[in-house]
Amino acid sequence: MSKPRIQQISPRRRIRLDASTFVVLCLLLVAPAYALSQFAASIDWRLLVGVPFALSIFTFFAYRSDKRKAEAGEWRIPEFTLHISALLGGWPGAFLGQRAFRHKTAKISFQLVFWIVLLTHEFIAVDSLLGWRLTKEVVRLVKNLMG
Numbered sequence: 001m002s003k004p005r006i007q008q009i010s011p012r013r014r015i016r017l018d019a020s021t022f023v024v025l026c027l028l029l030v031a032p033a034y035a036l037s038q039f040a041a042s043i044d045w046r047l048l049v050g051v052p053f054a055l056s057i058f059t060f061f062a063y064r065s066d067k068r069k070a071e072a073g074e075w076r077i078p079e080f081t082l083h084i085s086a087l088l089g090g091w092p093g094a095f096l097g098q099r100a101f102r103h104k105t106a107k108i109s110f111q112l113v114f115w116i117v118l119l120t121h122e123f124i125a126v127d128s129l130l131g132w133r134l135t136k137e138v139v140r141l142v143k144n145l146m147g
Contacts, residue, residue, distance in 0.1 A: 059090030063097025
């Protein structure tokens with residue numbers, strides 16, 4: 001019988017992100033960044049940039065921590081927490097964290113929720129730029145269906 005192999009965890013693993021990851025991220029950020037810029041007249045730009053940036057950094061390191069805990073066989077960060085972090089605005093950090101640490105990329109149920117969160121942010125950004133036309137139309141349709 002052979003002994004079970006214990007995986008060695010490198011304390012300083014290199015983060016590897018290719019150019020295509022950054023291109024996709026930049027494309028995904030266009031609508032939300034432009035939508036947020038429209039609020040610059042009424043909200044301090046430092047908040048408009050700082051809050052999403054801080055949430056993204058937090059979420060990125062949450063993915064890093066969860067990956068390390070998974071490798072060490074320790075208690076993990078709940079998926080709900082990772083999703084809420086992305087939903088609250090940390091989705092760019094989640095996007096990068098998944099790719100940098102190769103974490104949660106193969107679990108289809110997780111990816112489905114993650115992409116719904118990301119597309120929700122995209123929808124809200126585009127709809128806000130359109131003067132909430134899409135949302136108003138959906139509300140109108142629901143009211144008509146309900147009588």
